[in-house]
Amino acid sequence: MLATTILTAGDPVWPAKPLTIWTATDLHYLSPQLTDYGALFTDVIMAGDAKITEYSPQILDAFCSAVISRKPDALILTGDITFNGELLSLQEASEKLAAVKKAGIPVLVLPGNHDINYYKAYRYSGDQAYNTKNISQEQFREICWEFGPSKAVMVDKNSFSYVYALAEDFWILTLDANTEAASGRIRSETLLWAEEQLRTAQKRGIVVLAATHQNVLPQSKMMSFGYVISNHKEVSALFRNYGVKWNLSGHVHMQHKAEEDGLADIATGSMAVAALRYGIVRLNEKRAFSYEMASVSEKQEEAQERFHKKTHAQVKKTLSGLNITEREAVLMTEFASDINYRYFTGNLEKKYFSKHSEAWALWQKHGADTFFGKYLRSMREEFC
Ligand SMILES: [Fe+2]
Structure with missing residues (x-):
């Protein structure tokens, strides 16, 4: 049966x-x-x-x-x-x-x-x-x-x-x-x-x-x-x-x-x-x-370049209102660019914040109240 x-x-x-x-x-x-x-x-x-x-x-x-x-x-x-x-x-x-x-x-x-x-x-x-x-x-x-x-x-x-x-x-x-x-x-x-x-x-x-x-x-x-x-x-x-x-x-x-x-x-x-x-x-x-x-394997370089260009322009605008040296501006820009790219593409990890500790300190000191400063802080809170 x-x-x-x-x-x-x-x-x-x-x-x-x-x-x-x-x-x-x-x-x-x-x-x-x-x-x-x-x-x-x-x-x-x-x-x-x-x-x-x-x-x-x-x-x-x-x-x-x-x-x-x-x-x-x-x-x-x-x-x-x-x-x-x-x-x-x-x-x-x-x-x-x-x-x-x-x-x-x-x-x-x-x-x-x-x-x-x-x-x-x-x-x-x-x-x-x-x-x-x-x-x-x-x-x-x-x-x-x-x-x-x-x-x-x-x-x-x-x-x-x-x-x-x-x-x-x-x-x-x-x-x-x-x-x-x-x-x-x-x-x-x-x-x-x-x-x-x-x-x-x-x-x-x-x-x-x-x-x-x-x-x-x-x-x-x-x-x-x-x-x-x-x-x-x-x-x-x-x-x-x-x-x-x-x-x-x-x-x-x-x-x-x-x-x-x-x-x-x-x-x-x-x-x-x-x-x-x-x-x-x-x-x-x-x-x-x-x-x-x-x-997608095609056009990766072009996409990365455009993304960094965009971030650089946004950060430049933010930093132009701050009282910082040229060296500080370079450090803050490199940090923001790296972190933003990693965050956006799903590749951010805690270690990248420690790697750029000086730049992060500069952002906290000079740019904490800017939109980009707040954006970076929200990313840090998520990963650290
Ligand atoms: Fe949509």
Whole structure:
């Protein structure tokens, strides 16, 4: 006689296969058809946040080739696919992602705040910028339907949120906080829908990995307003109530992990800014989770140079108001540049503060009340 096994909540489905998921975010891809790389475009990029937008096609091509050759079980992109919400940029990026999908790798996307109805969608020519078509919520849904929703177990009708079953015992739940109706917030209807999905998962003993664009936990004391989902407390409470332990996010552009009461929110660094990060998530047979940061191999030097240039300019401005010697200014700049780069790219450790003890003392003595001084202190508090 055949024995019958009744699965109850929490029972693992056997045999589970290990899973590898790649995640990237904030690609900020700009179609080469929308720029002549001329004067105004260069000014905009140089005044920006250290993105190397002029190389975004090469970066996305190199990344997609790496995904295709390494064949993870899925690729999750947590929003801000486009530079500033240009329809043409999304159409081109989706063609590149279609090649990944065609290679048999599910591509799961979410919109970011720059993707939907963004007001700065421009084409750059010489010293002029011309409006170009931006992306409505409906257009995003149409273009990106094949990246997640088309093969999803459930799709929310009020947003681009969905449940994707990567294995019998493992789901990915994406939550969209960038709808036209509630920008920066998960709609209450969507939260109810998500709770229903999580209840089903819990009943069936399915492990759930969540993904959002904005963060569900503040990643930094200095960077929380505008970076977390505005109703993030409701979202994180929902996750905890149903045993969701990990959320993948982006939006802050830096590589960082926040943890609170058993929930971890891992923000992968922007693929447009040093160190051109992406993440490799691994789940073993028992669904133990690990996250490893990685970098696109192309254009690393260019990204690093732009980042340091940006930090140098910010620090120079800060130091110009202080009564310090040239030698002190050099020490303080080198320290701030090194620490900021390491922090931003997820590589900061306590030892780097002791290595630069003289410079840190100078910052405390002369620059403690400046924005940059406070920023450095917040990093130190986190690591020391
Ligand atoms: Fe964003």
